[in-house]
Amino acid sequence: MRSQPSLAPLYGAAFVLAVDTAGVGHLLPGLEMATHAPPRGASWFISIYMLGALLGAPLLARIATRRGRTTVLAASLAMFALASFVVGLSSSYPLTLAARFVQGVAGSPVMPLGAAHLSALAPAGKKGRGLGLLSLSYSGGFLAGMAFVSLFLLVSFRLAYLFTGALASVACIAVARLPVAPTTSSSHDDAERPPPEVSTIAGWFVALALLALAINQVNVDGAGAIAMARFAAVPALALFAWRDRSVRAPLLPRDLFRSRVGLASASLALAAGVGQACVVLLPTCGMAELGVSAAASGPLLIPIVLGGLGTNLLASARLDRWGPKPFLAAGLLGMALGNLVTAWLGTNLLAFEVGALLLGAGVSAMSSGALRYLATLYGAADDADANQAAISLLTNVGVLVGGSLWGAIVPSTSGIGVAAVRVGIVVLTAALMPLSVGVLLVPSRR
Structure with a gap:
């Protein structure tokens, strides 16, 4: 009974x-x-955030195995x-991009890390409930965020970020007071698992940054950067994949690509990320x-x-x-139907809201603990943190690709037409x- 309040x-962090x-x-x-962003520059407020997440997630997950999840x-x-x-x-504009990063x-x-912490502490048969509550907290925060931002925009968009900063400060104090819980790895395992190599992390970040730039093609001084990104993005991704397979501590667990469940987790995490990008961009629609x-x-x-x-x-429940599997299949169907309804019937308020309902249900079905539950079904128990981090990494890659595709098609948030949307x-x-x-690769419940 005492573990729940702790x-x-x-x-709260979610x-x-x-x-x-x-x-x-x-x-x-x-x-x-406010920042006089260049054409196609607005979508980079999303893309740069995702690049930061893609750099931070593997690094901080490894640090957590040594310093503790709550400390990180x-x-x-x-x-x-x-x-x-x-x-x-x-x-x-540059300073705002840096802060978003x-x-x-x-x-x-x-x-x-929250999901890994909950999974480690959950009793047998209750893991899904804890992960579901984590996602439920996220959904509640999303609802509250929409309500707050509508009020803040009556005065200034800046109030929304100042408010978020204040909330994060309170959450920081609360998380710092949590009791320290051991990770799934033993001290012997920690000694055998080296931290990610700098070259691997750098290759991961550079490859994804080139990919986003090649897709988005933001209008900046120096067209050579765009040309280089177009030429180098795919080779950089291939080089990272080769390098990541050969190091002792890969960013993406090797078991992720050695089993049906691992491959399913990877592809569905990418799909969930694209769906989340659709949610973020729905206000513009x-x-x-x-x-x-x-x-x-x-x-x-x-x-x-x-x-x-x-x-x-x-x-x-x-x-x-x-x-x-039922949640993931329903999620994919809901996201596709919601997008199509919004695209073709969205000029009608009722149809737009129906599309939003389907999209919200679909994205949540994918992210309501189902993907993270799936990630616990492959690999060794000692790799729980790395498996959960991989789900977040690939989901964020999906958001990055989705946001970059949108920025390439819709260059600005103002004055855009229905056809472009x-x-x-x-x-x-x-x-x-x-x-x-x-x-199709996800095993059915027996």
Whole structure:
């Protein structure tokens, strides 16, 4: 009975992360204007955050095996708070991008380390409930974030980031007071598991940065950077993959690509990331298709949260009994249908809300603990932290690719037409299709 209250700060940290995520789509116009972002530059407020998360997640997951999960989480929340304050006060495009990058690094361990901590402490048969509650906390934060950002936009978009910084400061103090819990690895295992090599982390980051730049093609001085990214992105990814397979401590666990469940986890995590990018960008769709202001776009996302809350409640109660496959299959279907309804019927308010409901339910079905539950079904128990980090990494890659594709098609958050929005949504939906086959590899519940 005493373990439940002690885990509340982990749910609170997920809540804070969701409050920030909920506001991004609504706040893009304000950030774009205040920082005088270049064409296609607004989407980089999303992409740079994801690049930070993709760099921070593997590094902080490894550090957590030595310093402890709660220590890393508390330090990360402190960094997240500071970066949020900088975003809220800055009027410089480069400085704001840098602060968003730090936000991404600092926010990256919240969900994977929280999930690993909960999995380690959960009694037999209750793992799904704890992971479901973590996702439920995230959904609750998303709902609260939408409500707050709609109010803050009546005054200034800056208030949203200052508020997030204050929440993260409180969460940092709460997490720092959690009792230290051992990781799944023994001290002997720690000695055998070296930290990630600098060259591997650098290769991971550079390859993904080149990929995002090649897809997005943001208008900046010096077209040579775009040309280099187009030429070097695929070779850089191939070089990273080769290097990561040959080191003692790979960023992506080797078991991820050696089993059906591992391959399913990888492809579905990427699909979940693309779906999350659709959620973040939905306010921009509403502003274009329905002609509403940024402040008025907040209520449009209420169906997303309602669908997400319902799915998370169901997962909390039934994930252990049903297994992850029904949730993952329903999630893929919901995301695809929601996107198509929004694309072709979104100029009608009722149809737009139906599409948002389907999208919210679909993304939450994927992320309501089902993917993280699936990650516990492959690999050794000693690799629990690394497996959970891999799910977050690949989900963030999906968000990065989705945001970059959107930025390439929709160059600005202001003055965009319905046709451009529809093309953007259809392209993101098409990106989901090949990734969806991973659900066929998920074992059915026996």
